[in-house]
Amino acid sequence: MRVVTGSEMRDLDQWTMQDFGMPGEMLMENAGRAAAGRMLTRLTLDERVIVLCGSGNNGGDGFVIARCLYEAGICPEVWLIPEENRLSGEAKFHYGLLLQCGIQVNSVQAGGKRCEDVIAAADVVIDAMLGTGVSGELREPYASLVAACNETAARVEAVDIPSGLPADEGVMWHTAVQADFTVVLAAYKESSFLPRTAPFYGEIEVVSIGLPPGTYDLLKYERRLWQRVDVQTTLPVRSAEDYKSTYGKGLIVGGSETMPGAPLLAGEAALKSGTGLLTLALPASFTSAAASRLPEAMLQPFSEGVRLSADVTKFDAAACGPGLGRDEAAAHLVQHLIYKTDGVLILDADALHILRPSELKSRRKPTVLTPHAGELAALTGLSVEEVLQAPFQTSFNFATAYGVYVVMKGAHTITSTPDGRQFVNPTGNAVLARGGTGDVLTGMVLAFTMSHTTLDAAVANAVYLHGAAADALAVTVPPHAVKTSDVISALPLAFQSVESTD
Numbered sequence: 209m210r211v212v213t214g215s216e217m218r219d220l221d222q223w224t225m226q227d228f229g230m231p232g233e234m235l236m237e238n239a240g241r242a243a244a245g246r247m248l249t250r251l252t253l254d255e256r257v258i259v260l261c262g263s264g265n266n267g268g269d270g271f272v273i274a275r276c277l278y279e280a281g282i283c284p285e286v287w288l289i290p291e292e293n294r295l296s297g298e299a300k301f302h303y304g305l306l307l308q309c310g311i312q313v314n315s316v317q318a319g320g321k322r323c324e325d326v327i328a329a330a331d332v333v334i335d336a337m338l339g340t341g342v343s344g345e346l347r348e349p350y351a352s353l354v355a356a357c358n359e360t361a362a363r364v365e366a367v368d369i370p371s372g373l374p375a376d377e378g379v380m381w382h383t384a385v386q387a388d389f390t391v392v393l394a395a396y397k398e399s400s401f402l403p404r405t406a407p408f409y410g411e412i413e414v415v416s417i418g419l420p421p422g423t424y425d426l427l428k429y430e431r432r433l434w435q436r437v438d439v440q441t442t443l444p445v446r447s448a449e450d451y452k453s454t455y456g457k458g459l460i461v462g463g464s465e466t467m468p469g470a471p472l473l474a475g476e477a478a479l480k481s482g483t484g485l486l487t488l489a490l491p492a493s494f495t496s497a498a499a500s501r502l503p504e505a506m507l508q509p510f511s512e513g514v515r516l517s518a519d520v521t522k523f524d525a526a527a528c529g530p531g532l533g534r535d536e537a538a539a540h541l542v543q544h545l546i547y548k549t550d551g552v553l554i555l556d557a558d559a560l561h562i563l564r565p566s567e568l569k570s571r572r573k574p575t576v577l578t579p580h581a582g583e584l585a586a587l588t589g590l591s592v593e594e595v596l597q598a599p600f601q602t603s604f605n606f607a608t609a610y611g612v613y614v615v616m617k618g619a620h621t622i623t624s625t626p627d628g629r630q631f632v633n634p635t636g637n638a639v640l641a642r643g644g645t646g647d648v649l650t651g652m653v654l655a656f657t658m659s660h661t662t663l664d665a666a667v668a669n670a671v672y673l674h675g676a677a678a679d680a681l682a683v684t685v686p687p688h689a690v691k692t693s694d695v696i697s698a699l700p701l702a703f704q705s706v707e708s709t710d
């Protein structure tokens with residue numbers, strides 16, 4: 209399932225109409241009919257339904273939806289917001305069809321009965337006022353109608369985008385319809401994954417509108433949801449012939465006097481995600497505690513302030529950062545790993561604060577960075593607010609500029625590849641909003657980079673299953689009564705959830 213910007217969506221529509229030859233009226237019929245189909249699964253014959261139609265193509269979808277509801281025996285009250293003469297193109301065509309069916313259309317501009325009062329008295333409001341074409345502050349009468357939608361007790365179902373909300377990240381916006389459901393046309397829009405804008409969508413359903421196969425390949429960059437089926441088709445199957453080294457030799461470097469637990473969480477997660485041979489490089493003062501907690505791991509003690517004695521070239525993959533601290537010795541360690549490791553290097557937590565980004569360009573083997581918004585802000589010199597406003601662009605820019613994978617963590621983690629593709633993660637919940645869950649992810653990424661055929665799948669699958677473990681926990685335990693190591697304990701449930709055939 210693709211994730212697009214407003215302008216990419218317009219390109220897709222244009223290619224479908226001009227190059228593929230599908231008339232715009234047909235595309236709009238497909239869109240409206242598909243949206244109506246979803247809405248009809250919730251509508252009952254006794255509900256008072258109002259369809260609000262704007263002047264652009266989103267309004268055109270509203271005319272089609274109204275006609276489809278009539279076909280199904282539901283008589284919505286249709287309201288046209290602009291003057292009739294403002295309609296053009298496909299929207300005008302479908303307005304004409306609606307009138308030919310003998311369906312009455314009320315006009316907001318005509319005066320008399322107030323649309324706001326009808327919205328207040330409705331059971332269901334279908335919001336086809338504004339879609340991807342919205343720009344700037346909402347003008348009247350849209351601003352008042354959006355406010356009325358947000359005051360009514362009715363169920364609000366938006367078409368494509370809740371009116372007023374931008375399709376893209378990074379756009380200033382003012383107010384928007386708070387929908388209960390949004391039937392998204394063809395592809396997710398970026399704003400459905402951003403912390404500030406996602407809540408306006410309510411529950412999202414994506415419908416196909418008949419874009420021809422291969423259309424998405426014409427877009428310059430691939431940006432898509434990483435779904436269960438992707439995990440199912442890329443997760444390696446363990447074979448009876450496997451040996452302990454089949455899944456690689458992994459190294460985790462981290463820990464300091466004040467944060468001894470972080471590398472242990474990463475280590476336990478790596479072991480529970482398939483790693484056969486794991487070495488933990490930790491400050492010498494707590495290796496005995498580590499040995500009793502993780503007897504499966506080998507240990508490389510280092511005295512704080514002293515460099516790592518292990519030959520890092522012997523490892524297939526290394527992860528560095530959890531609990532490491534940010535002093536000069538830690539910075540030397542990170543630099544040492546950047547220059548000396550001969551496999552995949554994963555940098556997380558403190559390592560992200562002390563690395564010099566320019567040094568990443570010297571790496572000949574892949575590098576994976578796993579920052580949250582604050583860490584990506586530190587890496588890029590932007591503010592956290594700027595990163596949160598444009599997570600797609602910020603992580604894309606960093607990944608492509610430095611040739612690294614960037615896993616920007618959040619409620620919808622975005623993985624960017626060095627060549628500019630992006631995968632959005634659908635799993636996870638607020639169970640993960642607690643200290644140490646990022647360390648767990650780091651261990652999983654380490655394990656998966658050594659077991660998977662491609663690094664894209666390794667990173668995206670680790671993120672997916674990390675979230676799936678939290679989802680499995682959330683259905684069995686109240687989210688308050690969880691600690692981070694419970695997420696590791698739930699990993700078998702996460703693996704099972706993708707292995708089952710239902």
Ligand SMILES: NC(=O)C1=CN([C@@H]2O[C@H](COP(=O)(O)OP(=O)(O)OC[C@H]3O[C@@H](n4cnc5c(N)ncnc54)[C@H](O)[C@@H]3O)[C@@H](O)[C@H]2O)[C@@H](O)CC1
Nearest residue numbers: 221263264265266338339340341342343344345346347368
């Ligand atoms: N062929 C296509 O392009 C298709 C488009 N579709 C629909 O078309 C939508 C996009 O259509 P449009 O590009 O016509 O744009 P919209 O329908 O989103 O809105 C454009 C109209 O809104 C007005 N407007 C913009 N900003 C405003 C503001 N701040 N305050 C008040 N009015 C404002 C503009 O004057 C313009 O008339 C999609 O979201 C989707 O619902 C679907 O029908 C599928 C096919």
Ligand SMILES: Nc1ncnc2c1ncn2[C@@H]1O[C@H](COP(=O)(O)OP(=O)(O)O)[C@@H](O)[C@H]1O
Nearest residue numbers: 617618619636637638640641643644645646647
């Ligand atoms: N509300 C949430 N919904 C889904 N995932 C979340 C949420 N909050 C945090 N996460 C996930 O939890 C992890 C937190 O990582 P991080 O911020 O590095 O924590 P720490 O440094 O304490 O380990 C990330 O994988 C992030 O995507």
Ligand SMILES: [K+]
Nearest residue numbers: 335338369371
């Ligand atoms: K809308």
